[in-house]
Every structure is written in C-alpha cells, then in structure tokens.
Amino acid sequence: MMLDRRVNEYLDSHRDESVRSLVEFLRIPSIANNSADGSCRKAVDWLRRTLEGLGFTVEELPPRDRPMVLAQRIINPAAPTLLIYNHYDVQPPGELDKWTTPPFEPDVRDGFVYARGASDDKGQLMAHLMALEAWDKTVGLPVNVKMLIEGEEEVGSPHLKDVLEAHASRLAADAAVVSDGGWHDDDTPTITQALRGLVYVEITFHGPTADLHSGIHGGAVVNPINALAACVAAMHDENGRVTLEGFYDDVDEVEPAILRQWESLRFDESQYARELGVDSLAGGEKGLPVLIRRWARPTLDCNGICGGYTGEGSKTVIPSHATAKISTRLVARQDDNKIVESIKRFVASHTPAGIRSTVEVFAHSPAVVLSHNTLAMKTASDAVAEAFGKTPKLIRCGASVPVTGLLQSMGLDVILLDLGLPGDAWHSPNERFSLEQLFGGARASAAMIQNMADMAR
Amino acid sequence: MMLDRRVNEYLDSHRDESVRSLVEFLRIPSIANNSADGSCRKAVDWLRRTLEGLGFTVEELPPRDRPMVLAQRIINPAAPTLLIYNHYDVQPPGELDKWTTPPFEPDVRDGFVYARGASDDKGQLMAHLMALEAWDKTVGLPVNVKMLIEGEEEVGSPHLKDVLEAHASRLAADAAVVSDGGWHDDDTPTITQALRGLVYVEITFHGPTADLHSGIHGGAVVNPINALAACVAAMHDENGRVTLEGFYDDVDEVEPAILRQWESLRFDESQYARELGVDSLAGGEKGLPVLIRRWARPTLDCNGICGGYTGEGSKTVIPSHATAKISTRLVARQDDNKIVESIKRFVASHTPAGIRSTVEVFAHSPAVVLSHNTLAMKTASDAVAEAFGKTPKLIRCGASVPVTGLLQSMGLDVILLDLGLPGDAWHSPNERFSLEQLFGGARASAAMIQNMADMAR
Secondary structure (H helix, E strand, O other), X not given: OOOOHHHHHHXXXXXXXXXXXXXXXXXXXXXXXXXXXXXXXXXXXXXXXXXHXXXXXXXXXXXXXXXXXXXXXXXXXXXXXXXXXXXXXXXXXXXXXXXXXXXXXXXXXXXXXXXOOHHHHHHHHHHHHXXXXXXXXXXXXXXXXXXXXXXXXXXXXXXXXXXXXXXXXXXXXXXXXXXXXXXXXXXXXXXXXEEOEEEEEEEEEEOOOOOEEHHHHEOXXXXXXXXXXXXXXXXXXOXXXXXXXOOOOOOOOOOHHHHHHHHXXXXXXXXXXXXXXXXXXXXXXXXXXXXXXXXXXXXXXXXXEXXXXXXXXXXXXXXXXXXXXXXXXXXXXXXXXXXXXXXXHHHHHOOOOOOXXXXXXEEEEOOEEOOOOOHHHHHHHHHHHHHHOOOOEEEEEOOOOHHHHHHHHOOOOXXXXXOEOHHHOOOOOOOEEEHHHXXXXXXXXXXXXXXXXXXXX | XXXXXXXXXXXXXXXXXXXXXXXXXXXXXXXXXXXXHOHHHHXXXXXXXXXXXXXXXXXXXXXXXXXXXXXXXOOOOOOOEEEEEEEOOEOOOOOHHHOOOOOOOOEEEOOEEEOOOHHHHHHHHHHHHHHHXXXXXXXXXXXXXXXXXXXXXXXXXXXXXXXXXXXXXXXXXXXXXXXXXXXXXXXXXXXXXXXXXXXXXXXXXXXXXXXXXXXXXXXXXXXXXXXXXXXXXXXXXXXXOEOOOOOOOOOOOOOHHHHHHHHOOOOOHHHHHHXXXXXXXXOOOOOOOHHHHXXXXXXXXXXXXEEEOOOOOOXXXXXXXXXXXXXXXXXXXXXXXXXXXXXXXHHHHOOOOOOEEEEEEEEEEOOEEOOOOOHHHHHHHHHHHHHHOOOOEEEEEOOOOHHHHHXXXXXXXXXXXXXXXXXXXXXXXXXXXXXXXXXXXXXXXXXXXXXXXXXXX
16 A cells, blocks of 8 residues: 555645754764764763654663663554664764865755765664654554664664563564664665674784884794784685685585675676775685675775874884784674684684784674565565665665664564665765665655554554 | 093083083974974974084075085184084974873983984984083183084985985085994993995885775776785895895805804893894894894885774774885995895885885985094094093994994994994983983093094194
8 A cells, every 4th residue: 555645745835844853963973882972871861862753662772881772652552563773872973084074064955865874873773763754743643663773783783682682572563663774875765685794803922021122023033913913814715715714615605596686786897896995806815706805705904003103104013912803794694603713723723832812803794685575574665665766675784783683683684774875875974875875765764654553464 | 532521521520511501402392204393403403502502504505495514713714613413303203192201391310311313313413512512611622523413314315315415515524523423322321333224215116096996896806905915025025135136145154253243242042032122133144143134234124004994993994005114224235225226126016916015215325434543543543542441342233233334335434423322212201312422432432532633743
C-alpha cells in the first residue's frame, strides 16, 4: 500500500524545519574519544528532548560518559514492533585546514549539508526522526517503535555487545532497521546485504628506556621504528595477500547470483580512482576485481603509525618506542577471535631480540551476511522503491557495522536501510549528506512503518 | 709547562659563580626549531653580554633568527690564534613526564647540573668561557682567541657551510678546538679522533587525496603507511646490512693500531645494554663487535615516522599520506652526496603504483677522521693530561659534528676536546653535565691556551 497521504504531506511541508533541526544536532561535536568534554552528553540531551517530544520513553544505558540511548513508544503490545538503530557519535574531524567550512559549523549549500557526522550517522538518524514525527503529528504512529542510538560506533562499539545482551528481552522486535551505510551510486537505490567484520589492534614495540642519540648509539641497539616497519611490512606478501596464519580460512566464494547483480552495477574504476585521487587501484590482492576486493575479500590496513621525532625538521633519535594501529576487515565465516590470536602470534614471532612488544585489542567482530528472502527485507525493499521510485539492488559494504551482527545473533530480522551516497566523504574532511537523501530517507522510513502496519492487518 | 698558578687559583675560587652562570644560560630554551619564540635570540644576547664583558668583539652571522656568533679577541696579530667552536642551540626536550626536574629549570644535585643542553653543548661552552675569564681577570689572555658559536647544530647545521666559506679568511687560526662530544667512560680522559658523517632525509608517501574509510575502501587503494613501512623495512637485509646501492663503498677497515687502543678500553657490553634498558644489543650488522658498529661502520635509522590516526583509541582510516625521517651515519671515505642520490633512487624504486613519493634532504656531511700526530693534537692532549691527571686515549664517536669536517676542509688543524660523560643522556630526558667535568674542562681549556702561548715563545 502507498504511504498515507497525510504523512507524506507533513514530510513535504516540514522540510525546512527538519534541516534546521539536523543542523542543530550536527553542531554538537560528539566525538566518542572526546566524551570528557561533555559533547556526547549534549547529543544525548538533544535526543532525549526530541524523542520525549514525540511521546517516547527515553532511557540511558551504559557507558555513563557516552551512553547508549534506548527510546520506546509502545502504542499497543499486540501491534508489530520496529527497532531502529543509529549512532550519535562522530569521527574526529582530522585535518581542519582541509575543510571548506568548519566541521562543527554545518553549512547548507548546493543541496547538501556539510559537517562531521552529516552522513555518518546523524543525517540518517534524522530521516527516521522525521518519519516518526510525521506519523505522530498526523495519523498517529501505527506500530510500536524502539530506537537504539549508540555513542561509541566510531571507536569500535566496546560496550555494545554487553549492553545488548543485558537488555535483550526489551529489544525484541519484528524487524530491525540499521541505517549507517550508503548506496553504490547516486542514482541506484540499494540495500546492503553483507558487511565486513573488523579486528582492530594497537601494536607497540618498546626498545631502549629513553630516546637515544642515533649517532652515538646507532648500530648498537635495535631501532623500534625500523623493527615495527619490518613487522608491518611482513603482514603482506608481494601479491598483496595477508600473511597472518589462517587468515584466509573460512573465506567463502561469492555466489554467482550475487556476483551477477554486482556486474550489473555501474562502477567505473577509473572514475573511482579519480575521486579518491590515486593513479592506480593497486590495493589488496593482485588479480581480483576492485568490488570483490572491497566487498568479498578480507583486508589489512595500518590506520596509524607513530614513533620518534615527528615535528618539523630533523632530530637524530633512536626512539624508545613506536606504535602502529592495525585493522583487518573480515568476510563470510572468518572467526574474529582466531584472527586476534593470529595477529598476536605474528607480532610475537616478528619481535626481534632487543625489542619488547605488546598488542592491545580495541575491537573485534565477525562479518555479517543477511538473508535476502526475509519478510523484513521485502518490507524495506518496497518502502525504498516507493520513496525513491526504483527497486533497490542488493549490494555489500566493506565497512563494519558491529550492531548488525549482534542484533542478528539475538534472533532479530535485520535489514540495512542505507541512505549515504558515495561522495559523502565519510571519515574525511568535508563530510556531507544530500538533502534529497534526507527527504527520501524520511519517506522510506515512513513507508516501512506503513508496510509493517499493513502486514499486521 | 704547567698552567699558570694565578689562572688555576682563579678557576678554583670562582666555581660557584661559574655554576650560577651556567644555570642562567641553561634556563634559556634555545631549541633551534623554535627560534620563532625568541629563545635563540635570548641565548645570543646572553653570549654577547658575557663575551663583551671579556673584551671580545661580537658579531652575528646568518641566519638572522638563530645566528652564528663570531666573537674575537686579538691581543697581538703576531701571537698564535685559537678558534673554539660550540653551539648554543639544544635538542627539543622530548617527553616532559620523563624528566625528574623540568628541562629548562636547571637543577644542581649530586655533583651534576640537570637541564636540556647541560652537556650538549652549553656546559662544554661554559668550560671555555671560564678559562677565558680566568686568563682575562689574572695574567691577561696570552693568545688570540676566536669563538664560533652555532645556533643550528641540532638541526643539521643547514647554514654552517655557507657561513664558514663566506668568512673563511676571518676564521684563520693555528688550532681549532671543537667541544661537542664525550668521553668513553667516566674515568678515562679521551680525545676523539673520528666522527661519523650524516645524511638526514624525510620521505613522504602520498596516496589518496583525503583520508579514506578503511572499511569502505580497504582493498582498493594502496595504503601509504603500509607502503612506507615496506620501503623502510627494505632498507635493511636480514643480516642488518643496509641495502642502499653502493652504501658500503669507501668504508675502510680500521687500522690495527687504532683497534688495539679500543680493545684496551673498558667496555662492558652487558652494562651498556643495562644502561640503555635493552635486553640485547642486536642493532647494526650481525657478527661485528658493538664498538666497531658504533664507531667504524655506517648505519641507518628511522628517527621518526608518522601517518594516519595517532591519537587515543581507534580510527579506521586509510591516510592520505605518511612520513618517515631517515638518517644514515657515514664513516671513512663514504661520499654523502652519493648516499643522498642512492636514497632517492631506493625510494623511487620502492614507491608502488598508487603512491607518489617525495624525498626532502635536511642535511648531509661526510665522516671526519683527524690525523693523530699534529701539533694541535699534542697541545690538547697535554692540556687534558694536566687537567685530569691521566694521558687521554684516542677514541671515535658515532655521532656527527659537521663543523669538524668543514673546519678541516678549510685547512684548520682541528682537535676534539670533549667533556661529556656516557651518563649525560644527550637528546634524552634528564640530560646532565658533571660539575667535575665543567671544572676540569675549564682547566684543560686554560692549559691549552697556556701551551699554545708557550710554543710560540
């Protein structure tokens, strides 16, 4: 059935208010790692005011400094229940001088809102809030809705698993919508059917007690940076394959039916390379197509490295230590626990005499593959088709959204209703969100609520 | 001849004033890279006041923000002339929380003065100033003295060569003393007979235009950190030898007579390892003794590396670029210009598709080997023997003191009269200088002046 006319009209006539409200939300620099500055608290207060205004009961779940928000509106215990997941925390802004307008002073121009968190994930959250408001202010909400809004997604969701397990019974729902991803291209609505898993560790190589003069002592002691560089370099072979023991165990081939859908997608490698500003797409395993490498193969990247003198000019030191942050992306049935152990063994066996190494594990979660024949998937697919005028295609995403796998493992029927676009610059300077996607996303969310209500009749 | 009694007595009776004066000088945080904060200017003003007080004419040579100080006192154009070199710039303090007392609040305890620059090189400069004052305030200076005090030694002396060449005729002297090194152990006076050269470069690997999400794009693009780590790692082979083309050309074997002197030195490898806080001295080339590796073999160290997210916790980025500071230490007849070219070729050939690399050269100078049979060497050796009560041994130093080679190439008879001790923690937290070395160094400097005057009679 089509989306109720009154709901649709409400959405159309309240676009300006919605954009203003999103801008207000984006002004809050809710970086999870900076929770001590009170910004996460401000974001939670903003969410509480907004959701209580829509009749929701709002609770805060751990951790205290950047809590998970659980908001519920139960209209009738017998009615279907929709669980919506988003996160209010955002990435650090990175290099400020690369932003055209400051990351936390949202700027609306040319049909986009530019700000850190615009697309990842406050804009996508806002689309759902708009749908809830439109139903609430017109016909009245026809299903029960639970919103789960996390504050630690960008730092690997360290408390998510424990919190979800502790509150599992209260999260029961007939379908769970996760909106924290993007389309494959600007014109093709897509639904994401698989996500990669993540293992994120920090490796530190400790050498001499203090920084040493590299002239006086050079040649005597092992340099922690040189040793760490050798360890990181050894993680790949000359064909770009990861050398961790057992790394490719449980990596399944992609089914031909799925592969055929991918081949029908518009994907111009040289345009993609141009967008990223590289002259060659030579990452990952040699000899495989780019989309396979991003969606269906595991990868390993060094996300940060630091050691010795890193200021202007020169300083001749052998540093006392050096650190590398390493993440792997996992696919199919790869076991994240096994990969963590494999990394630890690899580092131990690549720690030379004269160096002491440590491995700190920040996060680990397996890949998620969602079934593509569920009722929830059909409901979402129809809603997206109605909102954007095209039947969505099934794609994958190389990123990790840990909540998806956790909700799935709790027995929930999860769907990924993503609203980002390829040019949204996630985790980069000049992150943005398209207003068309905001308005279309609100329609899709409202239509999904309608479809769930209709099915229960 | 023995040092004039009046000079000696003046030195003995003015120890407290001299320590106070050194403390005052050490309070000035004259880090060359921070010259914009005015501290280098303050250090120059302090030197000007002090030297003008001793009857010297003081000039400032380029560069303007951290000038080279040239001070002269010509008592008689026919008298012998001694040139003394030191530097007033100091290393950055490094990790502040590892200092027992703050680096620029000098603390005198247990016979040492603790501060950044205490031993490298303000304390050694002070020993010469004390000798000049003692002569000036008693008998009167018996030789001409020129002081050359640099402000860029810790950043590779970028202007030194040009300035020395521009003022070569005014630097003419019968002997040049460079005091910017240390003894081999606390009880054995030594004179340094060779120094390693230095090539210092910064390598940057540029990848995508902006930082990318490592989940979404991981496997598509080459990660600049991973590529840089591979490049740095490839600079050594599994035997610790440097793989740069031609790197070991012109590396001479050490003469047996010199080797025998080194074998007579007290050097306990396990105690040295304990002092540095490492469980193994596995740096440099496998199979060579530690002193040979430090004094007579070239080495390569990464002095700093930086890329991606280096803050607390995790951020899943593929960074747009990564940077490594690399220095090599050169020995014997190795050609620093050839090494620079070899590094550039190496980096170019280790830059993978998808990466653009740059190499910036910060400094390069060849090794210095001083003849051990000159008159200046004899003069200095006798002065050290008188001041410290033991005939000094000839050693080498793995560090670079670029001025030494430059003065030598200008035809000057250069000697290295070093006053530091192994525990002085150069370039590290808790740098210190022994008051005994300060007082003994002042006697040695005064005695060298006496010896030069005596020889001219």
